[in-house]
Amino acid sequence: MTSVLNTIFRQCRSVHSTQVIQRSLSLSARCLTAKIIDGTAIAKTIKDEVKAEIDEIKAAGKIPPHLSVILVGENPASKTYIKNKFKAAEYTGITSELINLPIDTTEEELLKLINKLNNDDNVHGLLVQLPVPEHITEKRVMNSVAPHKDVDGFHTLNVGCFCVDEKAFIPATPAGVMEMLRRTGIETFGKNAVVCGRSKNVGMPIAMLLHADGIYETEAGDATTTICHRYTPPEQLRVFTKTADIIVVATGIPGLIKADMIKEGCTIIDVGINRVKDEKTGKMKMVGDVDFEGVKEKAGYITPVPGGVGPMTVAMLMKNTLQAYKKEVNFDHYKSSLGLS
Amino acid sequence: MTSVLNTIFRQCRSVHSTQVIQRSLSLSARCLTAKIIDGTAIAKTIKDEVKAEIDEIKAAGKIPPHLSVILVGENPASKTYIKNKFKAAEYTGITSELINLPIDTTEEELLKLINKLNNDDNVHGLLVQLPVPEHITEKRVMNSVAPHKDVDGFHTLNVGCFCVDEKAFIPATPAGVMEMLRRTGIETFGKNAVVCGRSKNVGMPIAMLLHADGIYETEAGDATTTICHRYTPPEQLRVFTKTADIIVVATGIPGLIKADMIKEGCTIIDVGINRVKDEKTGKMKMVGDVDFEGVKEKAGYITPVPGGVGPMTVAMLMKNTLQAYKKEVNFDHYKSSLGLS
Numbered sequence: 001m002t003s004v005l006n007t008i009f010r011q012c013r014s015v016h017s018t019q020v021i022q023r024s025l026s027l028s029a030r031c032l033t034a035k036i037i038d039g040t041a042i043a044k045t046i047k048d049e050v051k052a053e054i055d056e057i058k059a060a061g062k063i064p065p066h067l068s069v070i071l072v073g074e075n076p077a078s079k080t081y082i083k084n085k086f087k088a089a090e091y092t093g094i095t096s097e098l099i100n101l102p103i104d105t106t107e108e109e110l111l112k113l114i115n116k117l118n119n120d121d122n123v124h125g126l127l128v129q130l131p132v133p134e135h136i137t138e139k140r141v142m143n144s145v146a147p148h149k150d151v152d153g154f155h156t157l158n159v160g161c162f163c164v165d166e167k168a169f170i171p172a173t174p175a176g177v178m179e180m181l182r183r184t185g186i187e188t189f190g191k192n193a194v195v196c197g198r199s200k201n202v203g204m205p206i207a208m209l210l211h212a213d214g215i216y217e218t219e220a221g222d223a224t225t226t227i228c229h230r231y232t233p234p235e236q237l238r239v240f241t242k243t244a245d246i247i248v249v250a251t252g253i254p255g256l257i258k259a260d261m262i263k264e265g266c267t268i269i270d271v272g273i274n275r276v277k278d279e280k281t282g283k284m285k286m287v288g289d290v291d292f293e294g295v296k297e298k299a300g301y302i303t304p305v306p307g308g309v310g311p312m313t314v315a316m317l318m319k320n321t322l323q324a325y326k327k328e329v330n331f332d333h334y335k336s337s338l339g340l341s
Numbered sequence: 342m343t344s345v346l347n348t349i350f351r352q353c354r355s356v357h358s359t360q361v362i363q364r365s366l367s368l369s370a371r372c373l374t375a376k377i378i379d380g381t382a383i384a385k386t387i388k389d390e391v392k393a394e395i396d397e398i399k400a401a402g403k404i405p406p407h408l409s410v411i412l413v414g415e416n417p418a419s420k421t422y423i424k425n426k427f428k429a430a431e432y433t434g435i436t437s438e439l440i441n442l443p444i445d446t447t448e449e450e451l452l453k454l455i456n457k458l459n460n461d462d463n464v465h466g467l468l469v470q471l472p473v474p475e476h477i478t479e480k481r482v483m484n485s486v487a488p489h490k491d492v493d494g495f496h497t498l499n500v501g502c503f504c505v506d507e508k509a510f511i512p513a514t515p516a517g518v519m520e521m522l523r524r525t526g527i528e529t530f531g532k533n534a535v536v537c538g539r540s541k542n543v544g545m546p547i548a549m550l551l552h553a554d555g556i557y558e559t560e561a562g563d564a565t566t567t568i569c570h571r572y573t574p575p576e577q578l579r580v581f582t583k584t585a586d587i588i589v590v591a592t593g594i595p596g597l598i599k600a601d602m603i604k605e606g607c608t609i610i611d612v613g614i615n616r617v618k619d620e621k622t623g624k625m626k627m628v629g630d631v632d633f634e635g636v637k638e639k640a641g642y643i644t645p646v647p648g649g650v651g652p653m654t655v656a657m658l659m660k661n662t663l664q665a666y667k668k669e670v671n672f673d674h675y676k677s678s679l680g681l682s
Contacts, residue, residue: 160501226567
């Protein structure tokens with residue numbers, strides 16, 4: 001019996017990180033059940049690294065990084081997201097402030113406030129919690145935050161920079177996805193990656209980071225990368241997901257990726273956050289874009305929802321804020337062409 | 342016999358454009374031979390459109406668009422490229438000037454000249470012919486050209502803009518590839534596209550334009566898009582090219598794409614320009630990245646080299662220069678975040 005178990009264990013792929021935990025219920029099933037990538041644990045490690053640096057900063061008598069968040073209106077979901085960010089900020093030692101403007105704030109008033117914070121040396125990271133009310137143009141707001149304080153990575157100059165593999169603030173979710181892959185020891189070099197979803201703050205940046213050359217500043221993944229989206233016919237989506245060693249799903253469609261669409265042993269990163277009714281309990285629950293119960297029996301690695309990409313996003317925002325404080329990302333070399341020098 | 346021929350003709354796919362010419366030698370082989378996409382003819386149409394607009398501008402008594410080109414050193418290939426650009430400029434009515442600096446020009450001197458031309462209202466389009474000598478940092482030069490005069494589309498703010506589907510100067514080669522597909526009537530929506538090569542001025546922008554949402558300012562292609570590159574294993578490259586309805590090849594590897602790697606009836610856009618020795622004549626000749634003779638028997642559409650993408654690139658540069666003149670691409674809304682207002 002022992003030798004049979006040993007054989008089974010030898011067949012199992014090795015765990016590359018202590019943060020990959022195995023949740024299978026029976027010993028004999030282990031080889032067939034995906035390793036769960038514990039986003040909460042990886043996020044904690046990152047926050048601890050940020051905290052350690054900030055502890056040193058404070059020990060040297062300097063002021064710590066400061067993150068300002070602007071919220072227009074009273075959207076409850078936005079308030080929850082901000083609460084999570086501030087909790088992580090407090091943990092790491094980043095000081096933070098919420099500037100909650102009334103719902104009827106005009107675009108001009110908002111831009112004026114952003115401009116004031118852009119010029120305030122005590123503010124290192126600045127973000128406007130999305131969505132903004134309809135009378136305000138989201139894109140204009142995103143592009144009003146000074147790029148060197150744009151810890152969300154939404155300013156077009158930041159987008160351009162990471163698209164040409166230059167150091168930039170990478171949006172927290174794509175940055176979190178790449179960090180999860182790296183810290184779990186999942187190889188991307190020369191592998192097939194499929195990204196489902198092409199949004200400009202999640203799918204597109206992930207595809208950029210997965211396919212590009214790893215020797216440059218973004219430390220990209222060198223994977224052959226396919227971008228699937230709403231106009232990919234279902235039968236073609238299946239063709240591509242079946243070729244994939246890594247699938248990143250960010251579509252907002254619960255249960256889109258099913259077990260019969262994937263290759264055995266592949267890695268599944270589920271960026272989806274969907275609230276659906278639990279058929280058994282009748283209560284609302286949070287699920288991703290992947291049919292977790294089915295897929296986890298076939299995949300090699302999988303992220304859960306909740307507890308996967310979500311906590312990573314908050315941790316990467318803290319890392320971006322520390323980078324902003326350390327002035328690791330700057331755009332001074334663009335000044336001459338933009339009429340600034 | 343007539344009815345057999347009619348049957349053959351009915352089986353042939355319809356020609357969507359008068360600019361697609363058929364070069365097969367025998368009637369009965371027509372269905373099996375790709376339609377050649379005549380880049381020279383499509384480029385002429387575009388240049389004629391640009392010329393017509395400039396004729397109107399001049400008829401209204403206004404000065405026409407002006408393109409300044411800086412060349413550092415005496416690279417013969419660069420001189421040929423510039424000559425082709427100036428020939429097209431003259432044809433369309435764009436005035437142009439070459440500023441040929443000595444090879445030992447310092448980076449500071451070059452940047453000073455760029456800055457002067459950035460501020461010269463009589464210069465509408467400005468480009469520095471690449472490559473620059475080794476003692477000059479190419480990226481710094483590219484990002485010194487004012488983005489609203491950057492008709493090459495190499496400035497990072499331009500890159501960011503087209504990556505978020507905003508109107509921008511799209512680099513001439515990617516713009517030319519998309520224009521060829523459109524004017525030939527080749528559907529991209531919901532199709533499978535494979536881009537071989539991930540360079541920042543060709544492969545990457547083409548992948549962005551092929552996959553993104555067509556409803557925005559870049560009129561992108563809505564294709565499911567796979568980016569293959571040097572680290573895509575050959576057997577995997579074949580898996581992807583075989584799924585493709587459209588293959589764009591920009592790798593610099595002569596004959597990379599062979600007939601047995603493609604799906605019958607697909608469209609092949611060959612961006613490669615390689616000088617190789619002709620085995621029969623012993624003379625140097627220009628070839629693309631596709632095994633043209635083999636592939637043309639199986640593809641639906643194919644671009645030749647020379648006479649395919651090459652002329653399109655020059656034509657799109659003229660179109661970009663006209664756009665710059667008409668101030669259709671501007672970056673004023675970025676000024677506040679960059680400390681300009």
